[in-house]
Amino acid sequence: MKCAVIGGTGLIGSQVVTNLNAAGHQAVPHSQSTGVDVISGQGLDEAVAGVDVVVNLTNSPTFDDASPAFFQASMDNLLAAAGRGGVGHVVILSIVGADQVPELDYYRAKVLQEDILAAGPIPYSIVRATQFMEFVDAVLSWTADGDTVRLPATRIQPIASRDVASAVAEVAAGAPLGGIRNIAGPEVFSLDELGRITLSHRGDDRTVVTDPTAGMFAVVTGDVLTDTHAHLAPTRYADWLS
DSSP: OEEEEETTTSHHHHHHHHHHHHTTOEEEEEOGGGTOOTTTOTTHHHHHTTOSEEEEOOOOSOSSTTHHHHHHHHHHHHHHHHHHHTOOEEEEEEETTGGGOTTSHHHHHHHHHHHHHHHSSSOEEEEEEOOBGGGHHHHHHHTEETTEEEEOOOEEOOBOHHHHHHHHHHHHHSOOOSSEEEEEOSOOEEHHHHHHHHHHHTTOOOEEEEOTTOSGGGGOOTTTTOOTTSEEOSOOHHHHHO
16 A cells, blocks of 8 residues: 555554555655645645545644644645545554543644544544653653653653554554453553663663652543553563663
8 A cells, every 4th residue: 555654754644554564565754854834734735645544743842722723724735636546544642541631732632633633525434542662762851850740640652653553553454443442551650660770771860759740741530541351562661661
């Protein structure tokens, strides 16, 4: 199949392109660096013309209340171009539990993206992933202060980006789901515990203090960001750290 991967030069997109091409498909990466802009629409028609599948992995540059406008504009432009180009399948990547955390602007924005795709005229698939292992360092940096890092005990189920890319490529190469597939890492941790494991592995002697008010994930309650019934990826966190 011919596949256009929009956002195809990023962390997930570059691996999706590699996986699809290795499986015998013809996947082409597109991004602002290749002249494709999902907000202005520049280059979109050319990128998706005559392709079988579009995988949209573009992301809002911010996680605040500006993010819904990004996903509204980008999806409107992408679906319009895909319709003109005769695309038969559109795939996006979203977040497990996004609809359960309306307090977070970015999560509401991802649900908006899902809703726009589902309401559109083109057969679709939504892959929802749990938190990426690659993002743990960023999470630690948000609430680091001197010798301490404050983290809530939010339960998460981290997944390696390579496993996310594998799942997205598999879905892209298959028939449209017309719905959502959840993917997750094989283990559930509390975020403060994950912080301690990470710092210990790296020989970092900072102390993790459990703080239910710290950082973006403080508003998350219960197990909404986990799914033990999801398609479970193989990579364990300790193996990824190593």
